[in-house]
Amino acid sequence: MTSLTAICTLLAVGILLVILAYIALHGIGSLSFRFLIDSPRPVGEGGGIGNAILGSLVLLGLSSAFGLPLGIAVGIYLSEVGKGHFAGVVRFIVDALTGVPSIVTGVFVYAILVLPMKHFSAFAGGVALALIMIPIVARTTEEMLKLVPHSLREGALALGAPQWRVTLGVILPAAASGIATGAMLAIARVSGETAPLLFTAFGSRFFSTYLDRPIASLTVQIYNYALSPYDEWHAQAWAATLVLMTLILGINIMVRFLARKRF
Amino acid sequence: MSATTPGNMAYTEKHSHWRRVLSPTGNTGDAIFRLLMLGAGLLVVSIVIAMVIALASDSMLSIRQFGWGFLTSSQWNPIKGEFGALPFIYGTIVSSLIALLISVPFSLGIAVFLVEQAPHYISRPVGFLVDLLAAIPSVVYGVWGIFVLAPFLRVYIEPPLAKWFGWMPLFQGPITGIGMLTGGFILAIMVTPIISAVVRDVLSAVPESQREAALALGATKWEMIRVVLVNGAPGIAGAVILGLGRALGETMAVTMVIGNRPEISASLFDPSYTIASAIANEFTEATQDLYLSSLVELGLILFLVTFIVNGIARVLVWNVTRKTGGVGRAA
Numbered sequence: 001m002t003s004l005t006a007i008c009t010l011l012a013v014g015i016l017l018v019i020l021a022y023i024a025l026h027g028i029g030s031l032s033f034r035f036l037i038d039s040p041r042p043v044g045e046g047g048g049i050g051n052a053i054l055g056s057l058v059l060l061g062l063s064s065a066f067g068l069p070l071g072i073a074v075g076i077y078l079s080e081v082g083k084g085h086f087a088g089v090v091r092f093i094v095d096a097l098t099g100v101p102s103i104v105t106g107v108f109v110y111a112i113l114v115l116p117m118k119h120f121s122a123f124a125g126g127v128a129l130a131l132i133m134i135p136i137v138a139r140t141t142e143e144m145l146k147l148v149p150h151s152l153r154e155g156a157l158a159l160g161a162p163q164w165r166v167t168l169g170v171i172l173p174a175a176a177s178g179i180a181t182g183a184m185l186a187i188a189r190v191s192g193e194t195a196p197l198l199f200t201a202f203g204s205r206f207f208s209t210y211l212d213r214p215i216a217s218l219t220v221q222i223y224n225y226a227l228s229p230y231d232e233w234h235a236q237a238w239a240a241t242l243v244l245m246t247l248i249l250g251i252n253i254m255v256r257f258l259a260r261k262r263f
Numbered sequence: 264m265s266a267t268t269p270g271n272m273a274y275t276e277k278h279s280h281w282r283r284v285l286s287p288t289g290n291t292g293d294a295i296f297r298l299l300m301l302g303a304g305l306l307v308v309s310i311v312i313a314m315v316i317a318l319a320s321d322s323m324l325s326i327r328q329f330g331w332g333f334l335t336s337s338q339w340n341p342i343k344g345e346f347g348a349l350p351f352i353y354g355t356i357v358s359s360l361i362a363l364l365i366s367v368p369f370s371l372g373i374a375v376f377l378v379e380q381a382p383h384y385i386s387r388p389v390g391f392l393v394d395l396l397a398a399i400p401s402v403v404y405g406v407w408g409i410f411v412l413a414p415f416l417r418v419y420i421e422p423p424l425a426k427w428f429g430w431m432p433l434f435q436g437p438i439t440g441i442g443m444l445t446g447g448f449i450l451a452i453m454v455t456p457i458i459s460a461v462v463r464d465v466l467s468a469v470p471e472s473q474r475e476a477a478l479a480l481g482a483t484k485w486e487m488i489r490v491v492l493v494n495g496a497p498g499i500a501g502a503v504i505l506g507l508g509r510a511l512g513e514t515m516a517v518t519m520v521i522g523n524r525p526e527i528s529a530s531l532f533d534p535s536y537t538i539a540s541a542i543a544n545e546f547t548e549a550t551q552d553l554y555l556s557s558l559v560e561l562g563l564i565l566f567l568v569t570f571i572v573n574g575i576a577r578v579l580v581w582n583v584t585r586k587t588g589g590v591g592r593a594a
Contacts, residue, residue: 002380008372009381012459013392015452019399019407026410073303081300090304092577093311099505099573100314100566101512103539107546107562111317134307164296192400195514195539199546219402223515226406234410241403252398256391 020245027242030235036243040205040221043230049240051207055122055216056191058209059201062126063190067133068183074134075141075179080167091142097135105131106196114200122208122215125201129190136189140182144175181255188251192244194219218244314566322560324553333560339525339541341549346557348564350525354443354535355565358517359510361447361531366455367503371492373455374462379488390463397456405519408449413440413520416448421532432529439522444531446521450510458506461580465498466491468584501579508572512565514539538565 038048078091109128114120148171156166172179194217197203202214203224209215218240225237319326325333325346336347373393377386417440428434469491477487492499522534523544538561549555 002376005372005376005380008369009376009389009393012369012373012396012455013389016392016396016399018411019403022407022411023403070303070306073300074307077300077304081297082304087304090308092574093308095577096570096573097307097311099508099512099569099576101514101539101569103512103514103542104314104318104562104566104569107542107559108314108317110546111321111559112313115321131310134310138307162290163293164290165292167296188398192398192403194400194402195543198543202547219400219515222406223402223519226402226409226519237406238410241406244400245403248398248400249395252395 020249023238023242023245026235026238028239030239031242035236035239039207043232047236049218049221049236049243051204052216052218052221052240053243054207054209055201055204056218058122058211058215059125059129059197059217060187060191062122062211063129063133064183064187065130066127067130067186067190068137070130071134071137071183071186072141072179074138075145076167076172078138078142079145080163080171094135094138097131098139101195102128102132102193103195103198106198106200109196109200117212119212120200120202120214121212122201123211125197125215125217126211128196128200129193132190132193132196133186136186137179137182140185141175141179144178144182145171147178148174177258181259184251184255188248188255192219192248194223198223315563318559318563318566322556322563324556325560328553329557333557334564337525337527341545341551341554344551344553346553348538348557348561350527351536351538351541351561352564353527354446354521355511355537355539357531358443358446358450358521358535358537359507361444362450362454362510363503363507365448365451366458366506369451370455370458370462370502370506371499373459374466375488375492377459378463378466379484379491393456393459395456396452397460401453401513401515402519404449404453404516408445408516408520409441412449413445416440416445425532433531436528436530436532438532439534441520441522441534442530442532443521443528443535446517446535446537447531449516449520450513453513453516454506454510457509458502461502461505462495462499465495465502465580465583468498469494495583497579498583501576501583504572504576504579508569508576511572512539512569514543518543538562 034046035048036053037050038046039051040049041047074090074094078087078094082090105128109124109131113124113127117124152170152174153166156170157163161169197217197220201217201220203220204214204216206216222237222240222244225233225240228234329336329346333346333348334352335349336345337349338345338347339350340346377390377393381389417438421434421438421440421444424434425438473490473494474487477490478484482490517537518540521537521540523536523540524534525536525541526533528535542558542562542565546555546558549558
């Protein structure tokens, strides 16, 4: 029976390697420096994903600016401040929010931001991604804060420090590396999100950093190119996928090694 | 530390109940700090409430027009203004069930291998690789699905299925590689790392003494694993339901391989459509108010269903992993 379970595991790892191999093989062909900095062009004229990379960075920056502080604050609330029923409710809601399909987040942000503003915008895209980040960051922050030994809290309180100084000055720094890992994983997670951007950030074929206008992103560009009927754009979709996967795998592997150093 | 209020004794008499709840130490900085963190918690709760309100109010038009008939009508015709969600509900449920059918045995096998059988120097790196499957974005699965998985299924999997099981309505009709079966397959790959990760946590939480007791009673290693699986059964059920929740809401990869045709067909080879992919595909095209409202109502249905499904899963998993927390096996 051991061999049966081993085969299951091998198959899963095999599929991972097959997917990564296909991305590397198909993607490397169209990859060039020009491709990374150029903006999209009509079929037959090459073009690149420079605007999409810039757009993704803008969206990630925006979502981190909203999502990280709020997520960490919720984590602190759950671990250090909240007690009783309401904290239980918040914890349950945060967990449930993790399970909300990202497309629904997109519809929600469309309803509250895009409809009133009457146009798609990078801002709306950033908010949608932030909503996905918050529960992830909150839960990892809570878990990391709970790992900090209780004696540290008691020691600091015994020295006469008020709770806010104990939490921000002693507990948070002690858990900082773990919280940073969680934040990086959250960024990796949202950098691959497509569904919530389809009708918030929408996409664009030009370089743009305006927050009130539609903005391109790597994932939406991959989606559009993959569904196009042109072989050239298919090749570009693979190359853009390679760029995206390099970023995401890079973060994941880095986090893995940082985490190992810690424990 | 200039914010410290002097006189803790006097404070308890003078200040209101709420002040005491916010700052048991009577420190103004603490009160502000606790208020801010509480505010963050409140904000998250209000986001979810706002989601329900926004989705419900924007789908009011469609709810008024169709009522419960929205759920049971299979007519989806934007040109005639007829909107029924049944084909999407059907497609969502069937593709998710196919995914679970394929993925659950594999996930259990992976979890048992990594927690119970493999030595540490294998289970750690291999576990990381399995987890990496969950890090691959949906759209990347979609790209791989259209260009690699769909042609593979069309050539190597679907013809034999049609040949051997063609007498069943499930495996009849033209073979294109794009359809319900491919959607189910890609979902299976996507939920496997999620289910297996939670099952690993659940198995790790089963107390070591259970294993020792089983072995001491003369159980073989495999019988011992059965004891562990039975012990973790509620948590495993939770893991499966969690995978279901994920599969129900998965959008991009499914949209790219399922064919996107709002029809209910018995054959798994035929194109289908899911709730999430309908929203992704048609939202920006919906020009009439009723059309948009119907799509938002689809979103509301998806939100409520996944919320309930995830809630059930969390309760099941929490019960197992929290009760025995700390005395289980180190994963």
